[in-house]
Amino acid sequence: MSRIAVLVPGKIHERVLARLKEAFDVIEADPLSLDAATAGRIRGVAVSGTFGAAAIDALPNVELISSFGVGYDGVDAKHAASKGIIVTNTPDVLNDEVADTAIGLLLNTVREFPRAENWLREGNWKPGQNYPLSRFSLKGRHVGLYGLGRIGQEIANRLAPFKVKISYHTRSRHADAPYDYYPTLKELADAVDTMIAIVPKTPQTHKTVNAEVLSALGPDGVFVNIGRGWTVDEEALASALSSGKLGAAGLDVFYDEPHVPAALLNLPNAVLLPHLASGSVPTRNAMADLVVDNLVEWFGKGKALTPVPETPVKG
Ligand code: NAP
Ligand code: 8YV
Numbered sequence: 301m302s303r304i305a306v307l308v309p310g311k312i313h314e315r316v317l318a319r320l321k322e323a324f325d326v327i328e329a330d331p332l333s334l335d336a337a338t339a340g341r342i343r344g345v346a347v348s349g350t351f352g353a354a355a356i357d358a359l360p361n362v363e364l365i366s367s368f369g370v371g372y373d374g375v376d377a378k379h380a381a382s383k384g385i386i387v388t389n390t391p392d393v394l395n396d397e398v399a400d401t402a403i404g405l406l407l408n409t410v411r412e413f414p415r416a417e418n419w420l421r422e423g424n425w426k427p428g429q430n431y432p433l434s435r436f437s438l439k440g441r442h443v444g445l446y447g448l449g450r451i452g453q454e455i456a457n458r459l460a461p462f463k464v465k466i467s468y469h470t471r472s473r474h475a476d477a478p479y480d481y482y483p484t485l486k487e488l489a490d491a492v493d494t495m496i497a498i499v500p501k502t503p504q505t506h507k508t509v510n511a512e513v514l515s516a517l518g519p520d521g522v523f524v525n526i527g528r529g530w531t532v533d534e535e536a537l538a539s540a541l542s543s544g545k546l547g548a549a550g551l552d553v554f555y556d557e558p559h560v561p562a563a564l565l566n567l568p569n570a571v572l573l574p575h576l577a578s579g580s581v582p583t584r585n586a587m588a589d590l591v592v593d594n595l596v597e598w599f600g601k602g603k604a605l606t607p608v609p610e611t612p613v614k615g
Contacts, residue, residue, distance in 0.1 A: 302325065305324065305342045306343070306344040306595060307327050307362075308347070309345065309351065310330075311349075312347070312368060313348065313587070315584075315585055315588035315589070315592075316346055324595070325341075327341075331345075332355065332358055334358065341361070344363065345362060345365040345366065347366070347374075350374035351374065351376070356379055356380055362385055363385060363386065363598065364386040364599075365385060367389050367390075370389050370394060370450070370451075371527075373502070377611065381612055387611050388611075390587040390590040390591060391450055392450055393587055395451050396454060397579075397580055401578075402451075402458075402498070403455070405526065405550040405571060405573060408571045409524060410441075410494075411438070415568065419431050435547070438462055439464075442467065442493050443465070443495070443496060444467045444491065445468040445496050446485060446498065446531075448479075452468070455496060466479045467488060469482045469483070469488040489512075489516035493520055494521065494523075495509075495517055496524045496525075496526065497527045499527045499531055505527075505530065507531070507532065507533040508531055509523065509532040511533065511539070514536060519545060520547045521547050523548075524551075525550075526552045527553060529555040529557065532555065534563075534564065535561075537549060538561060549569070549571070550570070551570065553575050553577075558575075590605065
């Protein structure tokens with residue numbers, strides 16, 4: 301009997317490919333370039349990146365699209381749902397890694413550790429010469445979390461021992477969260493001096509961190525983004541950082557990756573990382589396993605492990 305065909309439309313973690321090949325007939329191709337017979341054989345997809353409506357429509361018998369990453373903004377999940385197709389993502393297995401990165405990025409931004417290390421490596425540490433004191437400290441800060449989901453809650457858990465005050469903004473209040481809730485992002489920004497964004501890329505979050513929000517954080521304010529670059533007006537951010545309206549920023553994500561605007565690259569008060577928050581070998585392996593396990597469970601037992609909320613309930 302021939303094995304179930306699974307399409308891999310582009311580059312993906314090598315463990316996904318290796319494990320898929322043990323269980324499925326893996327076809328590595330662009331869905332729009334397939335002949336009708338091959339397209340008709342494909343029942344599953346494993347994707348890292350984009351998989352839009354045209355790609356979905358090109359596969360008449362696809363049942364499940366397994367997406368690498370917790371953010372699945374590259375996959376047209378609504379269109380898939382309208383056709384009864386399941387979309388899965390990789391939640392939870394990366395919470396700790398991403399939350400750890402958020403804390404590291406926050407400390408690097410506030411205390412300037414990357415700049416200080418560069419200063420040392422450039423041979424500037426000589427008798428009588430010390431790196432200047434950092435302008436900011438984490439001590440006594442009031443941190444506002446824009447997003448208090450799976451990862452946001454882990455960031456909050458890690459912030460508590462730093463003895464900072466924690467508040468948050470989401471659309472719905474978490475009755476059990478011991479933090480002050482602000483019903484709008486602007487109200488949160490007015491109340492805090494430090495903001496960490498960890499919200500998904502949706503039409504509602506587009507450029508919500510704008511000039512008004514950044515000014516509200518103020519000249520001693522710090523902004524960290526570990527969610528999606530989509531959420532930030534990058535021009536307004538660069539302008540606020542260069543004019544001193546905002547103190548400093550730490551960014552793991554950008555609007556048009558891998559493009560990082562020169563206006564940000566040139567700023568001394570911005571710490572910039574290449575979207576690596578989940579990027580350790582163990583965590584990426586766990587994400588890869590979940591991508592494969594969703595396909596294996598669906599085709600073996602008729603139940604997807606981690607369907608996204610848009611997906612029709614099946615199995
Ligand atoms: P999650 O559990 O779904 O949490 C999302 C949070 O965002 C919730 O608290 C949600 O609360 C809030 N939110 C959503 N839309 C909002 C809006 N319009 N206004 C205000 N709050 C809103 O997701 P997660 O697992 O924590 O992941 C969050 C995102 O982080 C992912 O979607 C991904 O884009 C990003 N991420 C980035 C990296 C990286 O490498 N840098 C790694 C992992 C994840 P309400 O629904 O109550 O509004
Ligand atoms: C990954 C992420 O880097 O999970 C997410 O939403 O942004 C990151 O963990 C990305 O998905 C891998 O391409």
